[in-house]
Amino acid sequence: MENAKFVELLLTAEIFNRYENLNENDIPKDIRKALYNKGGLKRPLVVKEENAIRYAGKIANDLPFVDINPMTKQFKITSFELATKWLASRGFELIKRNPVLAYYYENFDSLDVSYEDAKKANPPAHGDREWLSSVIAELSKVEETREMLDLVRIFSPEEINVEFDSIALNEEQIQEVRKIEIALAEKEYLRNIGLVDIGKILFIGPPGTGKTTTARALSKRLYLPLLEVKLSMITSQYLGETSKNIEKVFEIAKKLSPCILFIDEFDYVAKMRTSDEHAAIKRAVNTLLKAIDDINLVNDGVLLIAATNHPSILDLAVWRRFDKVLEFPEPEERIRRRIFEIFLEKIEGDFNIEELVKETDGFTGADIKLVVREAVLKALLEGRRRLTQADLIFAIEDIKSRFKIRTQET
Ligand SMILES: Nc1ncnc2c1ncn2[C@@H]1O[C@H](COP(=O)(O)OP(=O)(O)OP(=O)(O)O)[C@@H](O)[C@H]1O
Ligand SMILES: [Mg+2]
Structure with missing residues (x-):
């Protein structure tokens, strides 16, 4: 069995490297986890001894079609044909659940497996902690973005430990969550019928009623990274900075897509407005409203959730930007x-x-x-x-x- 997993790993990397139309979501999650390096999962994938041990455990490398480079400790398949035949006869169960292999065997070896089925059962890569780390590492290369990253919190759904079922929600709240799930699953359909104004929700309610907890649980349930930002944190006393910060936040959200952008203390926007009507502050509010207009779940893969304790101070211009206002009342x-x-x-x-x-x-x-x-x-x-x-x-x-x-x- 260990050898079968070992060969599965080698062939997954090899086939992934050969077929450009496969992407990282086609690699089984546990194989991704064994192969991630600092740059994420880029072609060509290489399998070193440490990767193989991580995935397959102890390996007895007595296979006639595998070589190891003694210097780089990198494995190499010396006969692709032998390797695929070997696995077809011993690793059917592994192939069946591995989209990369199912793709190859379904199309080129007429084995009775289905790429679509394997893919459906495989969690997407954007939920992996390692994937997120590699995107963040990439973003931090730009100094301005790196500074911004200090002002926000980014969670991988794998790091979130609150379960959706451990929050007591009312019917309307549960219903709304279902709608978001459906909208995500039917993104293509919604785009085709031109219904893109979807996925902007305002959570309103007194402190301690579960708004933040629900946003986090949604990240876990929908298996989407969560970008959390407090509006007060990104407003700066320096003129012009705030607008730039707001733009940066939305830019980061698009880079993390598909993801949830959770903007907390949203009423701060109203405070910004009423503070002495300085042109730069007005501009910042407009930047925020425009950024909200320009982003959506269907085209950008960003689900926007804003939360506030003080809905009464928000004006119409703010309200109408959200397609749903979800109340978090004091619990009955x-x-x-x-x-x-x-x-x-x-x-x-x-x-x-x-x-x-x-x-x-x-x-x-x-x-x-x-x-x-x-x-x-x-x-x-x-x-x-x-x-x-x-x-x-x-x-x-x-x-x-x-x-x-x-x-x-x-
Ligand atoms: N409906 C609920 N079901 C289960 N736990 C809840 C519920 N509402 C609140 N809690 C608990 O209360 C704590 C605080 O909730 P949370 O931080 O989500 O509130 P909030 O609405 O975001 O408050 P604030 O407006 O102050 O940010 C959480 O740890 C959560 O466990
Ligand atoms: Mg909160």
């Missing part, structure tokens, strides 16, 4: 019940969740998370891992008294 009973279930799932103890729900009117998801954390820490202090209802009620009261302080202050 049903949603709070689900949030408690999610946060208490792994915790030992007997709880009356109904009572907790009744006692937490006006609490956000973030508040409930805090309740559970406080209760757990208090129990631990008392030497217990088993949580009681009283611990939770105590924490709820505690948080409520903090609310009072909060409202007195403002």
Whole structure:
């Protein structure tokens, strides 16, 4: 088996190098991971000993059609024909799930495999952490872009650890996520019928209601890199800088495409407008609005999500740029019940969740998370891992008294 995987790896690289119409998304994810180098995955792919060990484990190189260069430790197939015959008789299962090989064997060896089927099951390369690193490395070569990269956060979906199912969302929110998924899958169709104004969403709602968490979970679920930027971070006191920064952010998003561009603290745009109406600031706002107009999911592969706690200060010019406004309200009973279930799932103890729900009117998801954390820490202090209802009620009261302080202050 190890040898079969070894030959699979060598042939994948060889066939990929021979057929220009194959791209990195055709290489199986685990083979990509074994072959990535600093420049990403560029032709010609080479297989060195370390790559082979990474993918196939221990290799016994006693195959008559493989040579190794003792200097470079690079493998070479000496007879392509022998190699393909050898794998066809021993590695059918491997070929079937490998789009590069399926492409070759389907077209040139009439083996009963399907390129389309193999491709459907293979996750695309833009979700790989290594792919993202290589794009970022490429972008950092330009000094201006490198400076910009310090002001934003870029996540690979592989690095995100929040699951979509661990967020309590209402029907409308779930429905909207489904629509985005469908739009992504049917991009070609939407382009053909001229429906390109899609994929710009504004998340509105009070702090702690799951806006940022949902954007991150979407990145994981849709398997798209996430470019996160806070509008306040890219506004500069230097005249003209802000416009340039905004343009750069959108440029980076297009380079990372397909990806999600998440613009947080979006209401900052309104603050920019009302601050003394300096020409440079006006220009920055216009740059932002124009950048939003010029980008879309269907043509650029960029899903734009903006988030704000203060929707009321946004004006019409901003609102109409989004094809969907998705509300993140303070969670109603049903949603709070689900949030408690999610946060208490792994915790030992007997709880009356109904009572907790009744006692937490006006609490956000973030508040409930805090309740559970406080209760757990208090129990631990008392030497217990088993949580009681009283611990939770105590924490709820505690948080409520903090609310009072909060409202007195403002
Ligand atoms: N509906 C929810 N389901 C599960 N967890 C939630 C929910 N809402 C909030 N949380 C939890 O609360 C925390 C804060 O949420 P998040 O940062 O997404 O809020 P936000 O809406 O982005 O807030 P802000 O407006 O302050 O940026 C997260 O860690 C998340 O786990
Ligand atoms: Mg947030």
